[in-house]
Amino acid sequence: MRVQDEKNSNSLKNRRPNGGSRAKARRETEETILTAAETVFAEAGFGGATMQLIADLAGLPKANLHYYFDTKEALYRRVVERIFNIWLEAADVFDGAAGPTEGIGAYIDAKMEISRHHPNGSKVWASEVMHGAPVIQDYLETTLRDWTEGRCAVIRRWISEGKMAQTDPHHLMYMLWATTQHYADFSHQIDTLNGGDPLSDAQWEAAKTSVKTIVLRGIGVL
Amino acid sequence: MRVQDEKNSNSLKNRRPNGGSRAKARRETEETILTAAETVFAEAGFGGATMQLIADLAGLPKANLHYYFDTKEALYRRVVERIFNIWLEAADVFDGAAGPTEGIGAYIDAKMEISRHHPNGSKVWASEVMHGAPVIQDYLETTLRDWTEGRCAVIRRWISEGKMAQTDPHHLMYMLWATTQHYADFSHQIDTLNGGDPLSDAQWEAAKTSVKTIVLRGIGVL
DNA sequence: TTTTTTGTTGACCGAATGGTCAGGACATGG
DNA sequence: CCATGTCCTGACCATTCGGTCAACAAAAAA
Numbered sequence: 001m002r003v004q005d006e007k008n009s010n011s012l013k014n015r016r017p018n019g020g021s022r023a024k025a026r027r028e029t030e031e032t033i034l035t036a037a038e039t040v041f042a043e044a045g046f047g048g049a050t051m052q053l054i055a056d057l058a059g060l061p062k063a064n065l066h067y068y069f070d071t072k073e074a075l076y077r078r079v080v081e082r083i084f085n086i087w088l089e090a091a092d093v094f095d096g097a098a099g100p101t102e103g104i105g106a107y108i109d110a111k112m113e114i115s116r117h118h119p120n121g122s123k124v125w126a127s128e129v130m131h132g133a134p135v136i137q138d139y140l141e142t143t144l145r146d147w148t149e150g151r152c153a154v155i156r157r158w159i160s161e162g163k164m165a166q167t168d169p170h171h172l173m174y175m176l177w178a179t180t181q182h183y184a185d186f187s188h189q190i191d192t193l194n195g196g197d198p199l200s201d202a203q204w205e206a207a208k209t210s211v212k213t214i215v216l217r218g219i220g221v222l
Numbered sequence: 223m224r225v226q227d228e229k230n231s232n233s234l235k236n237r238r239p240n241g242g243s244r245a246k247a248r249r250e251t252e253e254t255i256l257t258a259a260e261t262v263f264a265e266a267g268f269g270g271a272t273m274q275l276i277a278d279l280a281g282l283p284k285a286n287l288h289y290y291f292d293t294k295e296a297l298y299r300r301v302v303e304r305i306f307n308i309w310l311e312a313a314d315v316f317d318g319a320a321g322p323t324e325g326i327g328a329y330i331d332a333k334m335e336i337s338r339h340h341p342n343g344s345k346v347w348a349s350e351v352m353h354g355a356p357v358i359q360d361y362l363e364t365t366l367r368d369w370t371e372g373r374c375a376v377i378r379r380w381i382s383e384g385k386m387a388q389t390d391p392h393h394l395m396y397m398l399w400a401t402t403q404h405y406a407d408f409s410h411q412i413d414t415l416n417g418g419d420p421l422s423d424a425q426w427e428a429a430k431t432s433v434k435t436i437v438l439r440g441i442g443v444l
Numbered sequence: 445t446t447t448t449t450t451g452t453t454g455a456c457c458g459a460a461t462g463g464t465c466a467g468g469a470c471a472t473g474g
Numbered sequence: 475c476c477a478t479g480t481c482c483t484g485a486c487c488a489t490t491c492g493g494t495c496a497a498c499a500a501a502a503a504a
Contacts, residue, residue, distance in 0.1 A: 022471075022480075029481095043353060048269025051462065061483050063464085072462065123352050129411045130345050131265060140414045148415055165439070171432035174412065178404030179397050189351045190396065192362045193370055210393035217387070218440030244450075244501075251451095273492065283453055288493065 030068055033058050038079050042120035045127055046076055077135050080128050083121035084139060090114060094151060100164040101221045103154070104176070105212050111180035112208045115187075122184035148173060165220030172219065179211055252290055255280050260301050264342035267349055268298055299357050302350050305343035306361060312336060316373060322386040323443045325376070326398070327434050333402035334430045337409075344406035370395060387442030394441065401433055 036058035040049045051072055055062040069075040090110040097103025115122055133140055152169035159166055183190065183199075191198050199207065216222050258280035262271045273294055277284040291297035312332040319325025337344055355362055374391035381388055405412065405421075413420050421429065438444050 026481090045267035045269050045349065045353060047267050047271070048353075050460085052460090062462090063483055063485095064481085066463065067481070067483095070463095126352065126407070127267065127349065130348065130407050131267060131270075132410050133414075137414075140411060144411075145415055167436065168428060168432045170415065171429055172436065174404055174408075174429075175397075175401050175433065175436060178400040178408070182396055182400030185348070185352050186396075186400070188354050189362060189366075192355070192359075193367055193392065206390060207393055207396075210390045211397065214389065214394065214397060214440035215436065216440075217442065218436035218438075220439065248451090272490085274490095284492090285453055285455095285494085286451085289451070289453095292493090294492065 026068075029060075033060070033065055033068055033075070034079055034082060037075050038082070038120045038124060041076060041079055041127070042123040046131075073135070079121075079124055080136050081139075083118070083125045084136065084143075086114060086118060086121060087125065088143070088147065091147060091151070094154070099221070100155070100158050100219060101216060103158075104219070105216060108176065108180060108212050108215065109208055111176065112183060112204070112211065115180055115182075115184035116204060119184040119187050122181050126181065126185045163221070167219050175215065179215070183207060248290075251282075255282070255287055255290055255297070256301055256304060259297050260304070260342045260346060263298060263301055263349070264345040268353075295357070301343075301346055302358050303361075305340070305347045306358065306365075308336060308340060308343060309347065310365070310369065313369060313373070316376070321443070322377070322380050322441060323438060325380075326441070327438060330398065330402060330434050330437065331430060333398065334405060334426070334433065337402055337404075337406035338426060341406040341409050344403050348403065348407045385443070389441050397437065401437070405429060 033054070037049075037054045040054045040057060044050075044053070049072075051062050051065055054075075055065050058065070065075070069078065090107060093106040093110045094103050097106065128134075128136060129140075148170070151173060155164075155167070155169040155172065158164050187198075194203070213222070255276070259271075259276045262276045262279060266272075266275070271294075273284050273287055276297075277287050280287070287297070291300065312329060315328040315332045316325050319328065350356075350358060351362075370392070373395060377386075377389070377391040377394065380386050409420075416425070435444070
């Protein structure tokens with residue numbers, strides 16, 4: 001419900017715009033489908049999304065989607081994996097930081113940027129987790145768990161070194177995730193409370209500053 | 223996908239357990255259906271939920287659901303409205319507070335309690351907003367907007383009275399919503415990172431304390 | 445009791461959906 | 475040129491879903 005009709009206009013795919021190789025064209029078509037799928041899954045959820053809707057948005061016949069992705073669930077899985085990887089990239093800025101001011105501050109900035117530029121991905125991820133992670137449960141139990149424990153260890157070290165206040169690392173992580181991703185997942189609500197307009201550049205900067213200020217002061221490093 | 227089969231066991235509804243009035247029985251049946259619907263909508267999303275699944279969980283024939291609620295969308299709307307009202311109740315503790323320590327602290331406690339005891343409701347709300355609020359857009363533009371502006375005015379007053387640090391009220395509200403609702407919406411992820419177990423009583427208390435500590439210190443009232 | 449209103453239900457229907465398939469188009473390699 | 479494998483697509487199918495309906499049961503009203 002929503003996802004405007006794209007049958008004859010504004011499709012993501014212009015047929016054969018490249019003289020490139022077969023493999024390249026394949027990769028581009030896959031990317032087109034994945035992007036369209038991400039949008040539709042984000043706007044309608046897995047159950048509400050239809051292959052026809054995705055096909056229309058991608059500007060391809062429905063049967064073509066099944067040539068590249070066997071099933072709706074396989075396509076969905078690829079979309080979620082794609083997001084998960086982008087999401088993990090933000091970890092880089094966390095690592096190698098001298099202390100919480102730099103590390104957590106940069107992490108907030110990075111996550112806020114992702115929320116701004118990949119809101120659909122964030123929504124699909126949120127929806128997947130909310131529904132019990134039927135597709136990516138293994139990721140949660142392996143990659144995410146390891147990643148989380150690693151960062152929590154860093155936080156604990158910062159605490160023991162007196163670089164920040166005594167704080168439960170897990171709940172701090174949850175607060176960071178929740179707050180930053182909120183700007184993607186609840187963007188519609190935020191826009192509505194902003195008079196119906198998306199946040200401007202300045203407002204995004206203000207958001208980042210507000211989050212960083214409260215969190216960093218909240219862990220005693222301001 | 224999920225929502226275990228409840229066709230022959232454990233149904234929410236025991237047929238005619240009351241000698242009460244007609245109106246009372248009606249209210250009870252409606253409540254049974256609404257509770258079942260809330261669970262199914264939370265676990266499967268609007269598109270993934272089926273009337274049959276809700277009927278099975280409620281222990282009623284599907285046709286009976288349509289006697290009480292005309293359409294799936296009408297039933298969904300009632301579920302969302304129900305949640306919205308519970309969610310607004312938490313506003314009470316915000317009002318009449320002498321200052322941010324008391325008001326915001328109590329608000330966090332109240333919202334955390336809701337996340338703990340109405341996780342399905344919170345998930346349905348989150349899902350609705352994430353998908354662009356097709357059903358409750360009017361609530362966002364009227365009730366929620368008014369409510370938000372009211373609290374922001376209070377926060378601004380506290381700031382001008384020197385009771386808390388200079389803080390953007392909207393972004394503070396978003397942080398409160400995001401952080402507290404995260405414990406409901408992402409409970410599956412949190413449980414997974416908790417070794418697969420739900421948070422214990424003590425862990426819930428620790429969560430509340432952590433959130434309150436960081437936020438209150440973050441706005442300069444600790 | 446009889447009548448009327450309210451509640452209950454299995455069977456059914458049209459529409460939509462995920463997925464299939466046979467055949468055609470097209471590029472590549474010989 | 476032809477042969478071959480890749481890519482594309484309209485038409486089609488089985489299943490499922492939301493919703494309807496007519497008949498039935500139960501309670502209230504008369």
